[in-house]
Amino acid sequence: GENVEQHPSTLSVQEGDSAVIKCTYSDSASNYFPWYKQELGKRPQLIIDIRSNVGEKKDQRIAVTLNKTAKHFSLHITETQPEDSAVYFCAAFKAAGNKLTFGGGTRVLVKP
Amino acid sequence: GAGVSQSPSNKVTEKGKDVELRCDPISGHTALYWYRQSLGQGLEFLIYFQGNSAPDKSGLPSDRFSAERTGGSVSTLTIQRTQQEDSAVYLCASSLVGVLETQYFGPGTRLLVL
DSSP: OOOEEEEOSEEEEETTSOEEEEEEESOTTOOEEEEEEEOTTSOOEEEEEEETTOSEEEETTEEEEEETTTTEEEEEEOSOOGGGOEEEEEEEEETTTTEEEEOOOEEEEEEO | OOOOEEEOSEEEEOTTOOEEEEEEOOTTOOEEEEEEEOTTOOOEEEEEEETTSOOBOTTOOSTTEEEEEGGGSOEEEEEOSOOGGGOEEEEEEEEETTTEEEEEEOOOEEEEEO
């Protein structure tokens, strides 16, 4: 089955700096890669996603890149703000089986 | 529109008792997923329902765990003879398979087994 590795597990950045989280996946058939943000005590919420026919996608201060050949994808948050502090999960999905496999999560702390 | 809802929001039970957790998916969503999230940990897949197909139970940790989905909508996750290690947040998610794979999560049920 699919295996998703996520790094780092914790990330501390100064407000205004950038944060980068990296994920790798094992199944080349995976074709959809969402990122979820989970604030303390809240449900995971989708913040951005990318499909395998696209190499990069941007939405304001967040962007995601995908390298299908290397089977890795990354989340980039620019100009970080304290409200970006949360746990971020990457995931990989393939149509066969309709299963979303999550990475282990990255706890991001933005220091003011 | 209404999102995914779950009940109860919190459940405290004694070891050995059975519990039932409920999930109401977004109306029209054909796929429903259950996950477990232990404190400070990631999301552990438990079970997946899609339409009238047989569910994918590959993530259920033991035969004490079962789930059903009646009428293709509401789902119930049952844990029999609860153990302390079952304490976790149980999250339900739904999606519109074939159109958008995006999963939308419910608020979760926080289960504490004493």
